[in-house]
Amino acid sequence: NVYTFSDLPPGKLKLVASDLTHGKMIVLPDDLEGYGISAETFPVARALRMSCGIPFFFEPVQLKVGKGETIVVDGGVLSNFPMWIFEDEHGNKERPVVGLKLSRSQDEMPGHKIDNALDLFESLFSTMKNAHDEKYISRKHERNIIFIPVDDYSATQFDMDEETKEALMEAGRSSTIQFLKTW
Template identity: 45%
Template sequence: MRADAVFEGGGVKAIGFVGAVAELERNGYTWERVAGTSGGGVVAALLAAGYRAHEMRNLLNAFSFRNLMAPTVWHRFGRVGVAFRFWWRLGQYSGQYLEEWTGQVLKQKGICTFGDLPAGKLRLVASDVTNGRMVVLPDDLPQYGIDPQRFPIARAVRMSGSLPFYFDPVVLTVGRRRVLFVDGGLLSNFPVWLFDVEGVPRWPTFGFRIVSKNEGQARTVTGPLSYVKALIQTMLEAHDKRHVEEADAVRTIFIPDCGIRTTQFDLTDADKEKLYQAGVEAARRFLARWNFERYVRVYRADSMLV
């Protein structure tokens, strides 16, 4: 059975997506097109390259999230050094590790650029903060004078996952201008509409979302630094958490976050396993009630009349 998949941003919690994907694959689903934002973009890129859920599980279990926040020379000088680096680079950490790791993992499947994939196979969402707009990669790259076929997927993954304040923006030079890109969740954390078409769809598009029981929980703010962190956490964890349209909710797998924060980079093996199993169970509950024909009849009836 064929399906498209759209993964919400979730930072380290994206491991839960892998559990859900594993359950769907066990039930016979294969992936035509995939898309994602931030941590969901990593999962989407691996699926597009041909990785199966069990392979992704092994990769992410071995992945050291702490390496994303490896100290730089500026961190030797404490908060003053961190503040100076942020002023200079607009981030506390480079984000280079994510790009390098993704590039190495994709290369094992013979994939480097978007041109190595079938057209339309993968879409990643980033935020262009210079021009104030959402960007879909690779579709929008020609607007920046860039050939999508030659653009590295690992760089796009980094663009989509450059959490503001934590990681440096990715900078592209367009003519004489520098254009800055950050986490796609800043503008669209759950673009489940990316693969929607007019008329009756040939196969379903499944959304994958992380949900929290602690939404709205108070955060401690004691000064400028904690204020900025609270601001970013609010953006990452509350964006698009308002009411989801029913037509989208019925095709979305909602995965509990197990009390884990988006930026909890010190995940233990037990944390990873909890997230994975939460994804498995969420997918089982979803499949028990999912019916594509009913979805088309109830939510795409207007399309059937065209």
Template identity: 35%
Template sequence: MKKRCDAVFEGGGVRGIGLVGAVYQMERSGYTFGNVAGSSAGAIIASLLAAGYTGEEIYEEMKRVNYFKFKEKHLLDYFGIVGKLLSILFHFGIYSADYFEQWLTELLSRKGVYTFGDLKCGSHTGHCKYKLQVTASDITDEELLVFPRDFHKFGIMADMYPIAKAVRMSMSIPVFYEPFILRDQSGKKHYIVDGGMLSNYPMWLLDEGTTEPQYPTIGFKFCEQKECSTLCKCNRMNIVEYMGQLVSTMMDVYDKGYIAHSQGDLQRSIQIPVHITVNGTDQKIRTTDFAITSEESQALFQNGVNAATEFLQRWDFHEWKQKYRLSEKNKTDR
């Protein structure tokens, strides 16, 4: 029997293959996805699910990806560390995301999906007007953006805007990728970067915790095993890698605080380890580990499968709703 859920996906760069493993296992267990949301890598997975891809299909596509192509270089980048620093100075980022946008556009087009108008939810209104929502960060106005609903701030018709461009904004890790530029109706430039800067795990987008839901909103997020937190593929980093890792570390702050103060969110989250063991060696996969091997990808995928399996063994939506929604409602009604 098919079971519907909405889903929110955390950002995590190349670690997103772990999200795919969890999606794959959920579908094998009879779940289908309704509305979806995500940030960064989570926005990529969400967009493909919204377009009609299955977890298995996404995994097959991910296995074919050459992640090095996502690091599209400027001319300056061929001059080593100095060139990369100059790219940051002149382009506000080391790499272009043009190739990524072309790649995602191609995948979406295979399902006949191009713009947000292709993902409308029929009669639904408000924040559920579209099946997909992604976060981005406007560093010009220092505010969180949610697409497609915030396109009106730039005089953009949401129905006509390419999904791949919105996801590109959501995954543009500061320093690593150059920011995307939008202009508002006054002509002012807005520099848009990774949604994870302000909300890397936007559970609140699909369920703000104030209503009694008909079906669950399940989160897909990453977790670190504390005893392995010092392990990393690279023991040494240059200044550019350090800057990228610093930004990546900062991304989780907003949502960790939100989750800590929101009852029931961790209980409805599939927590996928970012540490793997390959050939007897334990290591942590970082957001920007574009040199990830097929063995490492498979291990991350399996982490997702295992995490979803463990989640489903203890998950009971009716119990969760009774504890975190109905009991709170009864307290309010007294």
């Protein structure tokens, strides 16, 4: 029975999206007022759609703003791992937060091999997508993150067979069990 943000306790759901028109990251529902939109009446499903609209795979969301519109896509374009969203202005969290990151830890990440223009574009996009989050993931925060190595798979690999899905779930299960032994 959740349709709009007013159906949820205040502050219990926050989604990150990327406003391409204005070149900025937005947190939903917090930033809707800045667009002249009531957060309380805004549909949660639309906010979710805005936050996961992977460019070139899904059509961007057109958000009507006054007499114009704003183009909104996946928040992962600007912050693919927004653990900072759970902190107050002093960097404190209301409760413990555990993150699930679908990659190796930064220390284990191989460098990008750049041999041509396409490699350069992929490396540039990857850096833009991950640099902000990697700066946030310091040794202090890393202890609260479960790193699940999925190097050979991507978020846009929509045609995975059942065996691959099972292998990914097992990687998640194994990484989580290992993490919980020391957390």
